[in-house]
Amino acid sequence: MKIQKAFKFRLNTKRKDTSKLFQFAGCCRFVWNKCLASNKLAVKNKQKIAYYQETSFWLTLWKQSEEYKFLKDCHSQPLQQSLKSLGRAFKDCFDKKQPLKKFPRFKNKYKSSSFTFPQGFKINNNQVYLPKLGWFSFRKHRSIQGNPKNVTISYKSGHWYISIQTEQTVATPIHQSKTMVGIDVGIANFATLSTGEVIKPLNQFRKLENKLAREQRTLARRKKLSNGWKNQKTKIQRLHAFIANSKSDFLHKASTNISKNHAMIVLEDLKVRNLSKSAKGTADNHGKNVKAKSGLNKSILDQGWGMFRQMLEYKQRWSGGDVLAINPRNTSRTCLSCSHVSKDNRTTQAKFECVSCGYSANADYVGACNILRVGHTQLAC
Ligand SMILES: [Zn+2]
Structure with missing residues (x-):
């Protein structure tokens, strides 16, 4: 290989x-x-x-x-x-x-x-x-x-x-573990595993955003291409680099950890690009909820799921494991206990409660388990 x-x-x-x-x-x-x-x-x-x-x-x-x-x-x-x-x-x-x-x-x-x-x-x-x-x-x-x-x-x-x-x-590697895991990615939690493990998000960007905005305003006041402008520009670039490095470090740690412990990783095939498509809309068709959506966009891009998936994919390739992407249809709406599918099962963003049998659990955890289940079915086919 x-x-x-x-x-x-x-x-x-x-x-x-x-x-x-x-x-x-x-x-x-x-x-x-x-x-x-x-x-x-x-x-x-x-x-x-x-x-x-x-x-x-x-x-x-x-x-x-x-x-x-x-x-x-x-x-x-x-x-x-x-x-x-x-x-x-x-x-x-x-x-x-x-x-x-x-x-x-x-x-x-x-x-x-x-x-x-x-x-x-x-x-x-x-x-x-x-x-x-x-x-x-x-x-x-x-x-x-x-x-x-x-x-x-x-x-x-x-x-x-x-x-x-x-x-x-190198010789084709064999993964040291034999387990399979489902991962649900979200806004409140960066990722939830079907094992129950939760990875908290790193909202470094949010925290540093105000600082960045402040520095940007200072830059706007400076005369373009003057020494003061150049110094300010370097300062902003360093801040950007710091944010990017922290993000990459976080994603590397999370992906290495999961890739080490599980031979097969099942993920939702999210089209990040579709989710984060410009909230502005076109000239004659203004996008709905511009403000809410751009807030969501910021979180989505901030989280770096696309990069996370790429890391998982190549790390699994190096260690002899694999990544399976499944269709996300109904993974957040299916009951783990009685398999009843309804959008009413999801009472809030965080809570899952089955309208048929009353089973209740954390919504992200239910999502991760459903993703794993779909993965098992797909592999069996
Ligand atoms: Zn149920």
Whole structure:
């Protein structure tokens, strides 16, 4: 079995190196944005989208032109890689099997600076050689397993990072546990397991939201691109990074724990994208309950269920377990005791009480047990 992993480290950079790194990232962002703009126009005019074959040809022409000859200062591979990822992003967003993928967006200087070398790089212990840029050392805090396939250099909140993606072949693992578990995800509790275990949510974002809003207002008062503005911008980026890191840490801990203890995990096949579709509605059809819905949206996105499911999926693949997604129909309305189905069984968000036999329990727990039951039925088929 082949598995891919990524190893991310902080790059040691000196001031003179960073201007070159920013230049590379800038060129990659430039070609991405330029091709995206022309593709957006094509979509609008119902014309064909230009994929890598075409855009790489444009790139060659741009390099020869007087106007865009600065692209020659960058190595050609990161530029091509950037166009390849744009092509991939277009393919993914039109793919119905991947409802979470969105239409590609323009890259912003203050939000994303990165570039990828698919080959030509060398890694020697804690040092990496990047074509046209030279040798850099990085803070290697863990060993790198597998064969390096590509490296991505990125800038975030004042520091440069290197992410090394590797591939390795391992013997097909056998999961150490034989149990199966159903998981119900919700707003009040992040997740409830059919074993009765409850994972409380991490509403870090909610708490930090006010702080973020305050800092944003300060930014709005500053003169754009002044030193004060840049400092404030960095402050906000650090806060964003802090929120993102806490969230990822929380999701990793929760998913590792579940994946370690259960060979088969059954989940509801929620289309997170549908749930969180813009509450605003269209120009002539204003969405209902805009306020209530946007509050719910914030919680849904904040919880990171999509990311949680992805983590469970790859962790199960590595450990020899599996994840089963089932149709969520009636999982919150079916009685565990007499199987009576009614929406009146769910008296409140938190309480389940059967109108037929009187069985009562926590609604999330009932949901998780029903999910497990459906999972068992599906596997038996
Ligand atoms: Zn009942």
